[in-house]
Amino acid sequence: MKRLWSSALALIVVATGLSMPVSAQAAVFVDKTYVEGTDTQAFLFNPLTVNQIDITMTPAAEAALRADLRVYQPATIKLTTALGATSTYAVGVHVKGGWGSFRSLDEKAAFKVKVNYSVPGQTIYGVKKFTLNNMVQDASMLHEAVSYRLFRALGVAAPRVGYANVSFNGANFGLHSNIETYDKPMLKRWFPGGTDLLYEGAYGVEVGPDLEVDEGSTTDRSEVTQLRDWNNTLSGKAWFDTIRTKVDLNQMIMNWAVEHYIGHWDGYTRGWPNNYYLHKPTGGLFTMHPWGTDQTWGWDGPLMDDGATMMGRCIQYQPCQDLYLKALAEIQAKVPTLGLVAMVDKIWTNISPSVQLDPRKPYGYWDSENSKNATKTFIDYRFQALVNNNGTRQIGSLSASYAKTGFKVRATVKPKVTRSGDGTVTFSRIQGVGVCEVDPNTGAVLILNSGVCQVAAQTSKTNGFHASMVSTTLNIPKLASRILVPVYPALRFGKSQTISAVTESTGALSVRLKSGRCRVTGKTIRALASSGKCLITLSVAGDANYLKASGVLTINLRK
Numbered sequence: 001m002k003r004l005w006s007s008a009l010a011l012i013v014v015a016t017g018l019s020m021p022v023s024a025q026a027a028v029f030v031d032k033t034y035v036e037g038t039d040t041q042a043f044l045f046n047p048l049t050v051n052q053i054d055i056t057m058t059p060a061a062e063a064a065l066r067a068d069l070r071v072y073q074p075a076t077i078k079l080t081t082a083l084g085a086t087s088t089y090a091v092g093v094h095v096k097g098g099w100g101s102f103r104s105l106d107e108k109a110a111f112k113v114k115v116n117y118s119v120p121g122q123t124i125y126g127v128k129k130f131t132l133n134n135m136v137q138d139a140s141m142l143h144e145a146v147s148y149r150l151f152r153a154l155g156v157a158a159p160r161v162g163y164a165n166v167s168f169n170g171a172n173f174g175l176h177s178n179i180e181t182y183d184k185p186m187l188k189r190w191f192p193g194g195t196d197l198l199y200e201g202a203y204g205v206e207v208g209p210d211l212e213v214d215e216g217s218t219t220d221r222s223e224v225t226q227l228r229d230w231n232n233t234l235s236g237k238a239w240f241d242t243i244r245t246k247v248d249l250n251q252m253i254m255n256w257a258v259e260h261y262i263g264h265w266d267g268y269t270r271g272w273p274n275n276y277y278l279h280k281p282t283g284g285l286f287t288m289h290p291w292g293t294d295q296t297w298g299w300d301g302p303l304m305d306d307g308a309t310m311m312g313r314c315i316q317y318q319p320c321q322d323l324y325l326k327a328l329a330e331i332q333a334k335v336p337t338l339g340l341v342a343m344v345d346k347i348w349t350n351i352s353p354s355v356q357l358d359p360r361k362p363y364g365y366w367d368s369e370n371s372k373n374a375t376k377t378f379i380d381y382r383f384q385a386l387v388n389n390n391g392t393r394q395i396g397s398l399s400a401s402y403a404k405t406g407f408k409v410r411a412t413v414k415p416k417v418t419r420s421g422d423g424t425v426t427f428s429r430i431q432g433v434g435v436c437e438v439d440p441n442t443g444a445v446l447i448l449n450s451g452v453c454q455v456a457a458q459t460s461k462t463n464g465f466h467a468s469m470v471s472t473t474l475n476i477p478k479l480a481s482r483i484l485v486p487v488y489p490a491l492r493f494g495k496s497q498t499i500s501a502v503t504e505s506t507g508a509l510s511v512r513l514k515s516g517r518c519r520v521t522g523k524t525i526r527a528l529a530s531s532g533k534c535l536i537t538l539s540v541a542g543d544a545n546y547l548k549a550s551g552v553l554t555i556n557l558r559k
Contacts, residue, residue: 030082031350034149034343036160037189041126044081045160045180047145047343048350052080053132053164053176055093055111062169066105069095072117079124079164089124092117098274099203101137101294108174108360110134111166129181131159132166134174138294139363139371141355142347144177146340146375147262147293153334156255157190157279158290165354174358175351182277182289184215194282199224200291201268201276206309207231211278224278227286231309239313240320244430244456248285249314250323250469255288256311257327261386263299263378266292271307283452297375300382303328303389319458322467329395329466332386341376348372396421396465400443400457400472407447407476409504415443415457415472423459423467430454430471450478450545481505481546483538490556491518493530499523499538499553507541507548514552530559 031048044051054077057065061073072092079086092114095105103109113130116122124130135141144161151158159180166173180186187195199211208228209221223246230242243249259267267290268276275292304324306312314320348369356365400415407413417425427443429436432453437446445453453474461467484502491497499511500523511523516534519526525536534555542548 031346033346034145036152039126039189041180041185042160043083044079044125044127044178045162047142047161047163047347049082049162050175050351050354051082051162051164051178052167053130053178054078054080054167055113056088056169057093062105065094069104069109072112072114074118075113077113077115077124077130086124089115089122090118091115091122096131097134098292101134103134103136105168108134108136108358108362109168110176111168123185126185127181128183128185131179131181132164132176133179133294134360135177135294136362139361139367140344140348140375141175141177141351141368142344142372143296143375144179144293145347146343146379147264147296148290149343150262150331150335150338150340151255151258151290153338154254154258154330156251156258156289157187157287159186163351163354172359174360175354182214182279182291187279187281191279191281191284193284195279196282197223197278197280199278201273201278203274204272206273207278214277216280223280223286231313235313236317237319240317241428243310243313244428246286248287249320250471252286252288252310253314253320253324254327254330255290256314257303257324257331259290260301260303260305261328261331261382262293262296263301263382264290264293264296265299265301266295269305269307269311270301273308297378297382300378300385303386319460319467322461323469325390325393325461326395326466326468328386329390329393332383332390333395335383335386340379344372344376344379393461393463394421394465396423396459396468398425398457398459398468398470400427400455400470402445402455402472402474404475407474407479409447409479409482411447413445413447413474415445415455417443417457419459419468421459421462421465421468423462423465425457425459428456428458430456431473435476436474445474447476447479450476452476478542478545478547479504481507481540481542481549483509483540483549483551485538485551485553488553488555490558491525491527491534492558493527496524496526497555499525499536501538501540503540503546503549505540505546505549506543507546510539510541512537512539516555517557518555525555527555527557529557532557 035046057075065073072094075093076088077091078088095109096112097110111132148158162178164178166176184195198215209225256269259269277289279287306315355368398419400417429438435449435451436453456471458469481504513520514535514537517529518534536553539550
């Protein structure tokens with residue numbers, strides 16, 4: 001009983017502190033150990049802080065929501081954080097959740113909050129949408145925070161996580177995880193060039209046109225349809241070489257490897273895909289991102305198998321499988337630097353008072369504490385299993401870079417390659433058909449046209465080192481067009497000569513007299529004298545690949 005009272009008192013102190021005016025908050029210490037980013041919303045995703053979110057609806061709006069829990073209804077929201085209480089915002093709210101996690105408003109519902117539902121362009125600290133998960137399938141209430149941190153540490157864009165006690169129309173709905181929502185503001189931290197497409201993969205939906213569109217065209221699904229067709233019809237080297245033209249394969253492989261490591265059986269890779277996002281940055285390759293990691297850190301599944309279609313294609317082709325094994329080795333190298341067990345303890349210290357007072361959680365407080373302890377045990381166990389699986393093969397390094405300027409038609413650009421390890425290096429073109437050709441042995445790039453030329457360099461696996469693959473992009477600007485003309489004999493007085501030329505640009509060729517006694521009609525030159533010379537200016541207009549160009553042709557005159 002003494003323990004319960006001390007935890008309750010701690011929560012009262014926290015809640016009182018959060019309701020203090022902004023001026024009084026200066027003395028409140030906020031542990032920012034796990035805060036990532038400097039954007040205005042970063043502090044909301046601090047897993048060591050429990051904020052307060054109050055949602056209010058009119059009786060009519062609540063009745064409409066109860067009639068269809070998945071449809072947004074008008075509401076208001078107020079946040080109370082270490083910065084103090086915000087003003088009240090008009091927003092839209094609906095109940096969220098999938099199989100297993102969905103709960104009604106009479107239980108511990110989870111919520112999606114659309115901040116710009118009523119006021120276009122409105123944000124709260126830069127946030128467009130709040131995803132408030134009920135954690136009913138995660139008694140520890142910390143799996144998401146730990147899982148997504150590991151993804152991010154290994155270069156996979158994944159949500160940041162905070163916590164909030166949520167009330168709905170004055171009723172306490174308990175502790176929720178505040179999951180950073182995949183949208184353009186979130187993705188801009190990782191892909192500053194912008195987002196073209198964002199798809200959400202639900203239960204049983206493979207990569208393809210049946211994905212739900214979150215960003216981008218809702219009618220043009222040609223690119224994901226193409227991915228589906230390649231995945232369904234190609235395998236082995238044909239799949240590997242083709243899929244890399246549209247997919248950041250290193251990134252996807254790391255996503256799959258982390259899913260396996262944390263035991264994310266409800267994600268993309270387990271044969272019946274669920275809980276994933278497919279993203280295409282502006283001008284870039286498709287990437288894959290995790291979701292729904294509440295039921296992780298407990299399933300001792302295999303570290304590698306051929307589950308969902310794309311991962312299966314990879315594992316069934318040895319060079320791609322070798323890259324997956326390297327990803328597992330990179331996880332092994334990264335995990336000890338993150339202190340995940342210590343992170344679990346720090347989060348628990350800060351959220352346990354709210355866990356204890358959560359009136360709607362479907363498990364007891366001691367179940368939560370036991371789940372927290374089991375998570376710590378599994379983290380240590382899983383790492384040792386990874387070490388035993390990986391063996392002693394080392395992670396090599398590989399980079400290949402090319403000049404950024406000075407491109408010329410039919411010129412060859414050679415790479416600068418640095419590496420550690422002893423595997424054979426080979427090269428291939430990922431993007432740029434008609435733009436460039438790549439020598440598979442040397443990596444030399446032959447420039448054909450302007451555009452994007454992306455080259456992959458890859459080392460094979462050896463007894464001592466893992467395989468590696470890197471890619472580099474040559475952005476070839478419009479090139480200078482040449483004007484090639486034959487040598488014309490001297491032109492007799494009164495005679496004519498039609499000028500022809502060969503140009504790289506497909507633009508129109510124009511001919512005009514610069515000086516001399518000649519007449520120019522279209523592309524025909526007529527001599528008006530029996531001696532001297534005429535200087536003729538030839539110009540070609542630019543096109544999509546080449547700049548405009550001009551030159552001077554000399555025509556000698558004779559009797």
